[in-house]
Amino acid sequence: MGANMKKIVFTDLATNLYTAPIFTTLEFNGRTFYGTNRQLPLAILFRKNSLAFAKTQFETTHLKLFDDRDNLMLTLSPDQIIQACLGMYLAKITLRPLPKLTERFIFSLTLELTDDRQIQLLNSETQAIPQVISWLTAQNIQIDDPMRLASKLDASTTIDFRNFTVLSNGTEFAKTLELK
Numbered sequence: 001m002g003a004n005m006k007k008i009v010f011t012d013l014a015t016n017l018y019t020a021p022i023f024t025t026l027e028f029n030g031r032t033f034y035g036t037n038r039q040l041p042l043a044i045l046f047r048k049n050s051l052a053f054a055k056t057q058f059e060t061t062h063l064k065l066f067d068d069r070d071n072l073m074l075t076l077s078p079d080q081i082i083q084a085c086l087g088m089y090l091a092k093i094t095l096r097p098l099p100k101l102t103e104r105f106i107f108s109l110t111l112e113l114t115d116d117r118q119i120q121l122l123n124s125e126t127q128a129i130p131q132v133i134s135w136l137t138a139q140n141i142q143i144d145d146p147m148r149l150a151s152k153l154d155a156s157t158t159i160d161f162r163n164f165t166v167l168s169n170g171t172e173f174a175k176t177l178e179l180k
Contacts (some may be wrong), residue, residue, distance in 0.1 A: 013054050013067045017074065021108065021120040021177070024054035024065070026128045028135065033128035056121055058135045063111075065119070074119075076111070078139035085110040085144040086129065087173040089122075090164060105159045106177055107132075122177075126159055146171040 013022055026033040054073070055066040063081075065074045087108045109132055110120045133150050136143050143150065147167040168174045 014071075014073045017065070017119055018117045021122050022054050024056045024121045024123060026121075026123050026125075026132070027055065027057045028128075028131045031131070033123055033125040033131070054121070058131070065121075076113070078141055080114050081111050081139075081141050082114055083112045083142045083144055084132075084136050085112070085146070086132070086149050087147055087171065088126070088149065088159065088164065088168065089173055089175065089177045090161075090168075091124075091177040103161075105164060108173070147173055 053068055057064045063076045067073050089106045091104045091106045104124050107123050112118050129149055
């Protein structure tokens with residue numbers, strides 16, 4: 001793995017929750033942003049028995065994280081979240097056994113917690129970003145937005161390689177996520 005690559009996990013989500021980025025479905029008041037299941041290549045999804053996708057519910061007074069078996073892993077109240085960092089990565093997906101490479105843009109939400117830990121949640125639906133920002137703002141959670149996604153994206157914005165490069169330049173999001 002190259003120095004600019006960031007590795008994510010698809011197994012044992014509860015154990016890896018604080019140590020590696022995890023893919024999650026995002027839910028807001030009955031609206032679901034699957035991202036992970038609908039936009040990843042079929043070759044990845046056919047291996048789903050070895051992959052784990054979390055679910056994150058954004059509720060009025062708290063946030064809940066569930067593992068791939070719908071077991072509650074964590075409930076957070078807004079006062080447990082110091083700051084949220086928004087960003088986006090370019091994910092390079094290697095489809096084995098074929099040497100085929102696919103690319104996707106992945107939204108990242110990193111929550112810095114009061115106990116000095118952090119959680120990084122990933123989803124490939126950029127349309128979820130305005131919902132995330134709205135929830136964070138309603139909870140009075142400080143937002144770090146180095147790519148200026150809040151002002152650049154709305155539900156109709158399409159990310160392409162050119163505008164991604166401009167937005168991510170000089171940020172940690174210029175790294176690439178590696179999915180194998």
